[in-house]
Amino acid sequence: MISEQTLRKLKSLEARKLFVQIPEGLKMKALEIAGFLESKGFEPVISVEPCFGACDLRENDAKALGCDAILHIGHTDFGLKTTLPVVYDVWRSGFDPVNVLKHEISNLDGFGSIGLLATAQHIDAVRNLKAFLKSRGKRVLTAKSGALQEAQVLGCNYANAVKIGKEADCFIFIGSGNFHYSGLLESVSKPVFFINAEEGSMKLIKESRNRLAVKKEMRIEKARGLKTFGIFISTKPGQMHTDAAENVAKMLRERGKRVVFISADMLTPEKIMGMGIEVLVNTACPRIYDDQKLFGIVILNPDDVERI
Ligand code: SF4
Structure with missing residues (x-):
């Protein structure tokens, strides 16, 4: 409560x-x-x-x-x-990952320094995990960057992972759902173990970084041959990146593309259905990036546009 x-x-x-x-x-x-x-x-x-x-x-x-x-x-x-x-x-989950890790500790053999990460509701779990891992002779790394809490990750901010990315031999991430996987894998190069608080389980994230990179390359390649680009600007205050949208528009126009700015609080496929937009450049929450199939068109992040 x-x-x-x-x-x-x-x-x-x-x-x-x-x-x-x-x-x-x-x-x-x-x-x-x-x-x-x-x-x-x-x-x-x-x-x-x-x-x-x-x-x-x-x-x-x-x-x-x-x-x-x-x-x-x-x-x-x-x-x-x-x-x-x-x-x-913050509404702490109260989840204690130590029991999960006790059964999976052999997976960490060979990893001396372990970076810990969690979503906001599981930050308390990091403290418990830290003490447990230290008692097993592991070196534990956490970071605190900007407005993030220590060890916290957001789907749009992996600064705490990047900060310890070189020193850590692997990461343990405590969360739920699949949203953070791809962003985390793109931000760090070391193995990531996922403790799923909903399931009470731990697994190594097997999604291959190469596969993610190939999928991204395919999207960019497809976008190169298309003409009409919609640049999405959200009206949510923390997702409204008008400067990024303007930069993207400039780059696309220089490449001879037709550009239209579109805006909504939250973008859903039916809101742009029938408009003729072939590529969506998302300047809002990166969650949309994972919804390519629902939208049925190519979705790019602003960074991808530099490579068109
Ligand atoms: S922009 Fe998306 S990932 Fe970032 S805090 Fe908002 S909902 Fe979360």
């Missing part, structure tokens, strides 16, 4: 009406959260718009509804500036 620290922060703001953003994975707890906040004297308004990260702060919605503050659950501060106060409640 909401932490004592979060409640103290909300009280110190003298906030009463709260605009509450909840990630998809916690929506089933929305009524419970609302009831808890009401019992503490707050008036919650639960936003049911999809929320995948703290990049997605719906300040305008909160203001329009007359809220005193935003309570953003499940994510850490992304460093966005707002005029309305925002309180982040």
Whole structure:
């Protein structure tokens, strides 16, 4: 449930009406959260718009509804500036990976220095894992970069992995779902073991870096022969990269491509269906990159455009 620290922060703001953003994975707890906040004297308004990260702060919605503050659950501060106060409640999972690792420790034979990484809700698990690995004679590496917490990774930010990428012999990543795989593999060259908190299992990520590189090369090659490029700019405050979009447009125009800027809060295939866009350049959340099949057109990241 909401932490004592979060409640103290909300009280110190003298906030009463709260605009509450909840990630998809916690929506089933929305009524419970609302009831808890009401019992503490707050008036919650639960936003049911999809929320995948703290990049997605719906300040305008909160203001329009007359809220005193935003309570953003499940994510850490992304460093966005707002005029309305925002309180982040990370919602720790309570998952302890030590039991999982105890059964899999032989997989780490031959790896002396181990880099630890986790998504925000599993950061506490890193502490437990660190102590366990040290007790088994391993050297443990973690990093803290910018607004990220120690050892934290985001799907759009692997700086904590890159920072220790040279020293680590391998990485252990604690998370759930498949979203972080490809970004992590592209960011570091060492083996990555994935502790899946939902399944309570550990496996070596077998997705081959070569395969990812070949798939990327094929997309770029296909885009070279196509004419009409849509450059997607999200209206989510932490995903709105207008400078990157302008740079991409300039490069594409120099290469004789037809360019159109398109904008949405969250882009889904049906929103651009029938427009005739042949290649989508995504300047927003990298999650879209993994949805090539759903969109049915080539999707590129801004970096890919330099190679067209
Ligand atoms: S941009 Fe995407 S990966 Fe980055 S924090 Fe937002 S939802 Fe997560």
